[in-house]
Amino acid sequence: MNFAISMSGFVALYVFMLAAFAGWVIISHVPAILHTPLMSGSNFVHGIVVVGGIFALLNATTVLEQAIGFLAVLLGAGNVAGGYAVTRRMLAMFQTSSKVPHAHAKAHHPKQG
Amino acid sequence: MAMLTLIPQFAIGFADLVAAFLFMYGLQRMSSPATAPSGILVAGIGMAAAILASFLYLCDVSAEARPHLPVNVGLALVALVVGGGLAWWSGKKVAMTAMPQMVALYNGMGGGAAGAIAAVELYGDKAQGNTQLVVTLLGGLIGAVSLSGSVIAWAKLDGVFNKPLRVSGQQIVNALALLATLGVGGAIVFAATGKVSPIALPDLITLFFGLALIFGILMTLPIGGADMPVVISIYNAFTGLAVGLEGFVLQNPALMIAGMVVGAAGLLLTLLMAKAMNRSVMNVLFTNFGDAPKHKQGVLQGTLKPVEAGDAGIFMRYAKEVIIVPGYGLAAAQGQQKLYEFVKLLKAAGVVVKFAIHPVAGRMPGQMDVLLAEAGVPYDLIFQLEDINDEFANADVALVIGANDVVNPAARTDKSSTIFGMPILNADKAKKVYVVKRGEGKGYAGIVNALFYDDNCFMVYGDAAAVMTQMIEAVRGLAARSAA
Numbered sequence: 260m261n262f263a264i265s266m267s268g269f270v271a272l273y274v275f276m277l278a279a280f281a282g283w284v285i286i287s288h289v290p291a292i293l294h295t296p297l298m299s300g301s302n303f304v305h306g307i308v309v310v311g312g313i314f315a316l317l318n319a320t321t322v323l324e325q326a327i328g329f330l331a332v333l334l335g336a337g338n339v340a341g342g343y344a345v346t347r348r349m350l351a352m353f354q355t356s357s358k359v360p361h362a363h364a365k366a367h368h369p370k371q372g
Numbered sequence: 373m374a375m376l377t378l379i380p381q382f383a384i385g386f387a388d389l390v391a392a393f394l395f396m397y398g399l400q401r402m403s404s405p406a407t408a409p410s411g412i413l414v415a416g417i418g419m420a421a422a423i424l425a426s427f428l429y430l431c432d433v434s435a436e437a438r439p440h441l442p443v444n445v446g447l448a449l450v451a452l453v454v455g456g457g458l459a460w461w462s463g464k465k466v467a468m469t470a471m472p473q474m475v476a477l478y479n480g481m482g483g484g485a486a487g488a489i490a491a492v493e494l495y496g497d498k499a500q501g502n503t504q505l506v507v508t509l510l511g512g513l514i515g516a517v518s519l520s521g522s523v524i525a526w527a528k529l530d531g532v533f534n535k536p537l538r539v540s541g542q543q544i545v546n547a548l549a550l551l552a553t554l555g556v557g558g559a560i561v562f563a564a565t566g567k568v569s570p571i572a573l574p575d576l577i578t579l580f581f582g583l584a585l586i587f588g589i590l591m592t593l594p595i596g597g598a599d600m601p602v603v604i605s606i607y608n609a610f611t612g613l614a615v616g617l618e619g620f621v622l623q624n625p626a627l628m629i630a631g632m633v634v635g636a637a638g639l640l641l642t643l644l645m646a647k648a649m650n651r652s653v654m655n656v657l658f659t660n661f662g663d664a665p666k667h668k669q670g671v672l673q674g675t676l677k678p679v680e681a682g683d684a685g686i687f688m689r690y691a692k693e694v695i696i697v698p699g700y701g702l703a704a705a706q707g708q709q710k711l712y713e714f715v716k717l718l719k720a721a722g723v724v725v726k727f728a729i730h731p732v733a734g735r736m737p738g739q740m741d742v743l744l745a746e747a748g749v750p751y752d753l754i755f756q757l758e759d760i761n762d763e764f765a766n767a768d769v770a771l772v773i774g775a776n777d778v779v780n781p782a783a784r785t786d787k788s789s790t791i792f793g794m795p796i797l798n799a800d801k802a803k804k805v806y807v808v809k810r811g812e813g814k815g816y817a818g819i820v821n822a823l824f825y826d827d828n829c830f831m832v833y834g835d836a837a838a839v840m841t842q843m844i845e846a847v848r849g850l851a852a853r854s855a856a
Contacts, residue, residue: 263381264385264623264624264625265623266620266623266625267503268503271620271628274625274628274629274632275616275620275628275632278616278628278629278630278631278632278633278636279632279633279635279636280636281396281633281636282396282399282632282633282634282635282636282637283636283637283639283640285396285399285400285403285633285637286399286633286636286637286640286641287640288400288403289399289402289403290403290404290405290756291644291729291731291737291738291741291756292405292729292738292741292751292754292756293402293405293408293738293741294641294644294736294737294738294741295471295475295734295736295737295738295739295741295742296402296408296412296738296742297399297402297637297641297737297738298475298604298605298608298637298638298641298736298737298738299471299475299478300398300399300402300411300412300415301399301608301612301633301634301637301638302475302478302479302482302608302611302634303412303415303416303419303478304395304398304399304415304419304630304633304634305479305482305608305611305612305615305630305631305634306419306478306482307391307395307419307422307615307626307627307630307631308482308485308486308489308615308618308627308631309423309426309452309485310388310422310423310426310624310626310627311485311486311489311615311618311619311622311624311627312451312485312488312489313423313426313427313429313448314426314429314622314624315488315489315492315493315622316444316447316448316451316492317427317429317430317433317437317441317444317445317448318429318433318434318437318444318496318498319437319440319444319492319496320434320436320437320440320496321495321496323495324492324495324496325440325443325444325447327488327491327492327495328444328447328448328488328492329447329448329450329451330451330484330485330488331484331485331488331489331492332447332448332451332452332455332485333451333454333455334455334481334482334484334485334488335455335481335482335485336451336452336453336454336455336456336459337455337456337458337459337478337481338459338478338479338481338482338485339419339423339456339459340455340456340457340459340460340463341459341460341462341463341474341477341478341481342463342475342478343412343416343419343460343463344459344460344463344464345463345466345471345474345475345478346412347409347412347413348463348464349468349471349742349745350405350408350409350411350412351409352742352745352746353405353408353745353751354745354748354750354751355405355406355750355751355752356750356752356753357752
């Protein structure tokens with residue numbers, strides 16, 4: 260049994276091609292009203308680079324490698340946390356007209372019951 | 373021993389697979405404002421799983437790295453807490469108007485992380501074979517450009533310096549900087565494959581990243597503030613691409629997939645923004661906006677007709693349908709809250725009110741939508757250009773606040789205008805147009821707006837927030853008088 264991942268040449272290109280295509284299709288369904296949270300959200304998604312930073316840092320053998328690896332994790336973690344925080348904040352603000360009275364009705368419900 | 377590496381390998385592989393799926397599922401849920409909040413939550417769960425699993429890499433480090441492991445794990449934890457904590461805090465605190473520069477900064481961080489991974493791989497001479505080496509260099513170059521370019525974009529948007537910096541022959545300098553970077557990259561490939569090199573390999577690598585960072589700065593400096601929506605989108609795509617390429621180098625499909633999905637997203641938004649400005653991406657990047665030779669503007673018929681804010685407010689109170697065109701000037705005056713207060717009064721009086729948003733209203737794609745949502749405007753009142761443009765002809769009033777070039781009919785008719793061909797909101801087709809404006813200035817593109825001189829157009833001069841307050845008071849006063 261071997262779970263090590265090894266991807267060379269064309270397999271990698273297939274993964275790239277399919278991912279780019281899926282990304283294009285998924286993103287083109289996002290309405291323009293959500294383009295800012297979409298951008299910060301996709302920004303958050305590329306924060307996965309922090310995983311690569313952790314790998315590089317754990318395998319560092321010299322002080323230089325440690326320093327740059329530390330920088331990679333530091334920046335990657337900033338990308339993840341910042342991207343997530345602003346996207347959550349923005350998406351929480353989008354409300355519909357119908358939702359506003361609904362929320363009131365819910366708030367009054369316990370009093371009536 | 374075998375189990376000791378097999379189980380972590382399996383766990384990491386599985387966690388990354390789940391993460392890649394949750395990223396795409398989360399982004400897919402962004403196709404509606406109702407499901408979008410759960411979308412980012414889902415993506416967040418995937419991210420947490422991948423980061424936690426990545427610490428299992430410590431079971432499988434190389435023999436040389438094993439003695440350094442305690443220090444390295446400690447460093448990783450400190451970096452996660454410090455980097456994550458600072459960004460989380462800033463993300464919670466940042467004002468919605470400052471969102472473009474914040475997103476640019478977080479994006480630059482991702483690019484920097486990808487560049488740093490490339491640097492570790494290169495300095496440690498870890499690439500296996502020429503393909504990996506070239507891909508590492510390419511990812512490092514794009515990541516470094518994204519880092520320094522995003523920092524410049526952040527500085528411009530944040531007002532650290534807002535004048536585009538241009539010198540003659542700049543394009544030649546930029547081209548030379550890029551060629552030099554690529555040349556040094558080529559030298560690294562030669563030196564790494566054992567060819568004799570006059571410069572030591574580590575020095576070449578340092579030079580490579582230094583040049584890439586400089587190129588990112590040079591490339592972004594001449595681009596003007598109005599083009600920032602395109603620039604932010606491009607660097608988003610760049611970082612995605614860099615992450616995807618470094619994912620290949622590290623043989624991590626989660627990075628490859630996430631990076632490419634984001635790369636495609638960034639590319640799509642870039643093209644949409646460029647289209648909304650009727651310019652090509654190349655035109656935004658390599659020519660300087662506003663440098664077009666000044667043309668003689670056709671003589672405008674009519675006059676500017678100022679009216680009182682209160683009178684305009686009362687007129688709208690008795691209208692059947694009002695379409696509001698907000699621009700960045702509204703946000704600059706912090707007038708969104710007051711505007712929505714006025715809208716609620718109109719709606720209470722039975723007026724149909726809609727918001728019409730131009731794709732480039734704001735400093736990044738969709739920013740005006742977020743600013744309205746922040747003020748409490750329900751998203752079912754917000755319409756995009758292509759969905760509402762035909763409706764202006766039926767509207768009694770178009771209320772233009774802090775917007776200018778996006779409603780300039782010259783884009784439709786005046787072939788010599790710098791904005792000719794740009795899709796605009798048909799505010800001029802409404803029966804009556806009110807324009808709320810600070811004074812008789814020109815728009816960002818420096819063109820006089822023909823709309824303002826139309827017979828059906830009236831100017832309400834003043835600060836957007838102050839004007840809205842006057843309109844609210846006038847309509848409230850009316851209600852009080854009729855009740856008495």
